[in-house]
Amino acid sequence: MNLKSVFGEEEEAVFDSWNWNNSVCEFKGITCDDEVLVVKEIDLSHQNLCNNNNDIPFDSICELQYLEKLSLGFNRLQGSVSHHLNNCSRLTYLDLGNNLFQGPMPPISSLTRLLYLYVNNTGFSSSFPWASLETMEELVVLSLGDNPLLDQTPHFPQQILKLTNLTWLYMSNCSIQGHIPPAIGQLTRLVNFEISSNYITGQIPTQISNLLNLWQLELFDNNLTGTLPVGLRNLTNLQFFDVSMNNLQGDLSEIKFLTQLKSLQMFENHLTGEFPPEIGDFKYLVNLSLYRNHLTGTLPPHLGSYSDFNYIDVSENFLTGQIPPNMCNNNNMTELLILDNNFTGAIPPAYADCKTLSRFRVSNNMLSGVVPDGIWGLPAAEIIDIANNDLQGTIPSHMIQNAAKTLAQIYAANNRLSGQLPPEISKATSLNTIDLSHNQFSGKLPATIGDLKHLDSLHLDSNMFTGEIPASLGSCVSLSDINMANNAFSGSIPTSLGRLPTLNSLNLSSNQLRGEIPGSLSSLRLSLLDLSHNKLGGAIPESLSIQAYNGSFAGNPGLCSQKVKYFRPCSSDSSGVLVTCLSVGSAAGLFLLAYLCYIKRKSGKHEEDEAWNVKSFHVLSFMEDEIIDSIKEENLIGKGGSGQVYRVSLKNGMDLAVKHMTNTEESVWQKSNRRRRRRRSCVAEFEAEVETLSSIRHVNVVKLYCSITRQEQEQESRLLVYEYLANGSLWDRLHDPSKKKLGGLDWITRYEIAVGAAKGLEYLHHGCERAVIHRDVKSSNILLDEHLKPRIADFGLAKIGQTTTTASCTHVIAGTHGYIAPEYGYTYKVNEKSDVYSFGVVLMELVTGKKPIDEVEYGENKDIVYWVCSKLKNKESVLSLVDSSIDDAYKEETIKVLKIAITCTSSLPTLRPTMRAVVKMLEEAEPCKFISSISNKDKV
Template identity: 75%
Template sequence: MSPETASTTYRRNHLFLLLLIGFISVVSSDELESLLNLKTALGESNTKVFDSWRPDNSVCNFTGITCDDSGSSVKEIDLSNQNLTGSIPFDSICQLQSLEKLSFGFNRLHGSVTEDLNKCSRLTYLDLGNNIFSGPIPDISSMNGLLYLYVNSSGFSGTFPWSSLENMTSLIVLSVGDNPFDQTPFPMQVLKLLNLNWLYMANCSIGGEIPAGIGDLTELIDFELSTNYITGEIPKEISKLVKLWQLELFANNLTGKLPVGLRNLTKLQRFDASTNYLEGDLSEIRFLTQLTSLQLFENKFTGEIPPELGEFKHLVNLSLYRNQLTGTLPPQLGSWSDFNFIDVSENFLTGQIPPDMCKNGKMTELLILQNNFTGEIPASYSDCKTLTRFRVSNNMLSGVVPSGIWGLPKAEIIDIATNDLEGGITSNIENAKTLAQIFAAHNRLSGELPQEISMATSLNMIDLSHNQISGKIPATIGELSQLSSLHLDNNKFTGEIPKSLRSCGSLSDINMAYNSFSGQIPAALGSLPTLNSLNLSYNQLSGQIPSTLSSLRLSILDLSDNKLAGPIPESLSVDAYNGSFAGNPGLCSQKVSYFRQCSPSSSDTSGVIRTVITCFSVGSAVILIFLAYSCYLKKKSQNDDEARSLKEDSWNIKSFHVLSFMEDDILDAINEQNLIGKGGSGQVYRASLKNGVELAVKHIRNSDSGHRKRKHSGKQKSLEFDAEVETLSSIRHVNVVKLYCSITSEESSLLVYEYLPNGSLWDRLHTSKKLGLDWETRYGIAVGAAKGLEYLHHGCERPVIHRDVKSSNILLDEYFKPRIADFGLAKIVQTDSTDGSTHVIAGTHGYIAPEYGYTYKVNEKSDVYSFGVVLMELVTGKKPMEAEFGENKDIVFWVCSKLKNKETVLSLVDSSIPEVYKEDTIKVLKIAIMCTSRLPALRPTMRTVVKMLEDAEPCKLLNIIITKDDDGKKKTDKILS
């Protein structure tokens, strides 16, 4: 080659190289711009992931970015789980021509996904799951090379573009569950995806039957179709899926038997078909030896539990409750593995409790209640230190309760009720630091209640009724500061009722009937702010009825058949307590007709003493007048001192609305003359302003709330105050009580509300004030209160669980419009909570949802239950607890027991409601029944409740109830369960 030719070739190659470099530079510049656009769109995110995304840095060095082998093009964007917020600019991202992976899962991304997503045609991996998008998923048919598609739990709605999947024949993972899509039959396009090994379609509104073609997806290792509207039988073709590791079909409407051939799924480790209508026996299960978790609860299975389950080496979770199973539990059950959980409650099982389920010391829950088990409680469970729930009630167990059971260090519930068990509660209960609930009623327990029970400081419910326990109640019981329910009735207790109970500030329910208690009724019981039910009947109590009981709002009061004497307090001499004082011949009353009239001569004093009294009557009158005047001066002085003390404090006012008053206007109202009520967390005063506006002021003394306080600025500050301020300060809703401001000092805290002149719904339904509360007014209260709760659950930035919904916490304005009030127990659901629930026992007896007796976890559905009780109050006019319902029965039980035919249903309606409105009341009663379903999952949301209250037609309800006997239990049980 000549020098000239070589030079020309060199120049040509050099020019080509410069052009190539220039081209690459242009491509890199475009990709940089696309990524910087993405950064800008998500720039408000609280994350450091974008710190490296700078124009002076190489795109391939950006955090979350992977380039191709040449380093010239972006191949992957993985920004999952980075706390990102904002909307994704797909129009910009999809300009990345080499992009194959796009992962934004587990963030808080919002907005709609535009059609521009379809331009990312080279993607093999797309993850938009676990975000808060809105609107439908657009057409993605261009992505025919997709291998992985995750859009689960992302808030998408509308119709999923199933037709887009037809050409995605290489798809390995399809995860579309947990989205509120429009209901659709099982999408047949899925059956063409023969390479699928992971199919997640749970909770996305799939209906119809599972097609037989599902058997063609032989590569599946995970198939989840739970919480949908699936009907029909499980197809026998499912037995072809021999690679299955997990099969989830729970919470559907499946019928029929477990298909023959299910035994072929020998690699199956997790199987859940619970909450369906499946029937037949469990014989196919005995071949699935690799099972670790078997969940078939709430079906109609019959026959025996296969004995082979006792040989399963890996089984750790077994849940078969609410079926019709018979026979025994395999005696070796759980003895091979780190067995964790068993629930076979509500069957017809017999035999003894397998002794070795906690052999490896890992068991947390043993639930076998409501069966026919016999024999003793195996002593081995005394050493099961991991147990949190031990529930063996409603069986035929006998023998002595192993002493170690009472001292299990992690136990939260011990439930041995309704058996034939003996022995006593032992002193090692002092080790049960987490024990919250004891249910031991209806046994033959004896001995005395040990002093050490006061060291189980988490106790909130104790039911030892119907046993043979004797001796005195330990005076230290007052140390159980969280105690809310105490049932000791039908035992052999003696001695006095401990005055220390006044320290149990959360007590709402006391039953000590049918014992041999003596002495006087402690006046201190009247200081229990939340006491709702008090039964001290059939004892040997003497002395007068304490006037302090008048300050309580009691649904149940029974002091009958004692030795009480003297006048019945005037405020208790009302029809609501008719019969509460019978069997006390020493009582007298000015109002109750069947008691003798109280008079100066009603005592047994002698004539001499009467003469002496007569002689000194004038002198006594003078002395009394003098003492009364002295007390008046002293009380006035105390009030003046208190007023001066309030004025002298340094106050900090925090307003939440525009205020038309000054701090002094409120402080001036804190005096005895303006007191209008007492609550669990403070006294309430009415403040009348000069401009005619009236306000309600809750006064909380920071040193008066005992165990409910925590340190704050060197003083004790009320947790109820914190909860109420945090909850109400940001709420703006016509059906939630308005909080104008908080005023705080070192010594006191004040909350200033709007004043509601018509009191509470409880007052209007259950006291003499109920006159004039017609059905139209009641219905309006129901709708308004429902809207207030709907706002708390669905309209706030973070859902608010009220936790004490009841008629006394629904206040009424001058037009009888309702306001939800008293947020001292409210809980704001934290955004990082995994289940949106809270572990606190709270509420009022009669309104508390049944899950309180089963688990600590409560959520919005617990409020729904309580609201259902309020609806029943509105319809029936009854209190949540009435003697006519039966012992330990509530209004929910009573209502459900009457749902037999149209006549018995109509008999539930308050007799004061005219006939013309009774059809309308039944509509509300139906909603109340659904709200009080035993299972939280079957209760509607408050959003649904509002819609039903506004739109439901009464005639449909009557059909549902009337056809119960004609159509069988299945339809009605779904409503009443």
């Protein structure tokens, strides 16, 4: 009963049987010896238990003299584990894994009878007591993974090599360094050996072939070199084999003998040679991932024919031949990814009936023939990617209307597809990307396209579309990128396009558009505008007559302008002409004067000033000198780990934010990198990432205009020029008293900020060619424009997913205390789920108005996630979490978002949703905007 008292009211159901009316042996989770009725086992695992601020009474537990099993795994237990655990000397089974403990690993030296030890993913912060293993000779299972326990372990622990009874060894995500010792071959009873996501170097020892009982071998995400060891073929019981993300070379000849394999993962290595045809005969293989290697040859035609094949990813190799036709025989296949190879022939018709396919990606090959109609109607499809082949066919209306509500992206550019775009495409309501460019589509663009409310990018360029651009396109409120160039569109440019709040790029060039340029386009914030080579007439709107759009109107002889010099001036009455002439003359004089001053100024600069290098990522309306001259103390608006930020006000009235970085500042940032010897490669990688980030076009991601760099002797300065956001950061508006005076954020505004920021992260994770992982999502990196619309900012720590990055760069300690996912704080491994956790913390900030870290409110070493967890007792305590400044009418509405936040901050990454799922959940939680007004009417 002492144990029951440490848990909250929400766990009462677990302990319903724990009352004085029952014998202890009748308590749930308690097992007794049938003869003497003494407690032998306590198993409370997987009960979602949370002990709040109460310590687990291990001293009382260990007074049970006959206790042999103590299992508390997979809960939310916190606090420290006392030394009293050493008194449980009869234990043969101890499971504390998958909890949230703090403090040092408890002493276990007296637990000499242990057979099973699970302390994986516990949260303990000290090194593991390796010497204790010397007294545990009978240990069968040792599970230490996903912990900071081994952070001080420079080499593979030698004590493990003496545990010859081990069948299960899990040591992934533990920062172990050094080689896998040849003596590993002595542990011949091993069934499972996992040492992934560490710093292991050297070759896989040949002695590993002695482990004939191995069922699973996981070595991925290390720095292994060399070839697959000779003798690997002896592991004929192996079912799961993963050596991905290493530097392995050589061929797959040893693999062809492992006929029991169910999962083969070897992606991101340097493997060569032909794909072994024997793998096609594997009867149990369901998962095959070999992407980003240098493999040649063909895939065997019967690959995947014998099993419930699930997915294949052999992208980015040099494979040839045809696509194996029968991998979806049992209709269980979810992903077919063979992009960037040299496959030929047609798409096998069988995949048109593969109802489970979510990702069909065959782009960048040499496929030909007609696309099977059913591909366009796959009910589970999220991505259909057939771009850059020689495929023919149409998009049949009877199939696309059956497309799943989940279909998000269509990539079909650079083929020979034809026919009309059917009106039924509007049924695929989740579409965010359509790229049909460089095909032979014709006919009119259906007006129903306006029903695609999530459409972000529409590329129809270089086809044969005719007719008018439908005005309904202005209803696609999420559109940021439109390219309809090189078609035969006629009629006028719809004024509705000017009402698209997120439009960033508009290319309607080389068509037959007539009429005037709509003045509504002046309200857009476009980084690219191209209306050239049409039949437009009339005056160019004054706000579009700027240097940034030079060339945007060429090839339209009917246009006129008072500002753009290569167009005829617009006609007006004589007085207007006189005023215009005077204005033009004055402007020309001012321009000449400014130009002479500029030349003089340039001639007087030192030679080193000539060394500035500008890389522009958008059309620029400013010179680098204007930026450089503004980098001074009075313009400083912020400092961060990756540089100083300045506000630059240009002469044209535009404001910019400029981040200044030097090698000195970067060195400070990189001191957190435990592999400093690879700093140069990290810096080079940063340059590559900036290039990738510069291509991002999304309304909820801050716009990077250009980079300006200069190399001077040993020091390099970098300037990153971003758009300036007038309302600062979300942190300021939530937590800075001086900024909160500008006006609090009501719930509707907070909700819209949450959705916008989520869409920005969704784009980074799912909308780019390779996922962009931000790694420092927090409220201070969510900036707000003049309309309080959010932008994800500060990509100084961002990583491009699944790239061949240097391992040390991947392991940089990044992020901000209070936002860092628990597993990331000690494994240094990063993926999209780390961003999801951080975003969940931001959602908690929006709901509660609290900061992520507040020792007065939450307690020492506690954070907002812990605090929220501790309040989930009943409805009243949950409602008490909501920020008091939020209107009472919305309090119930906010709980929907709080539930999403709790899901995002699950301690186990696998339980967190993707950002795409987060966006959908948030949209389903949309508050009724009329609640407050209705409430007020009732009061009246």
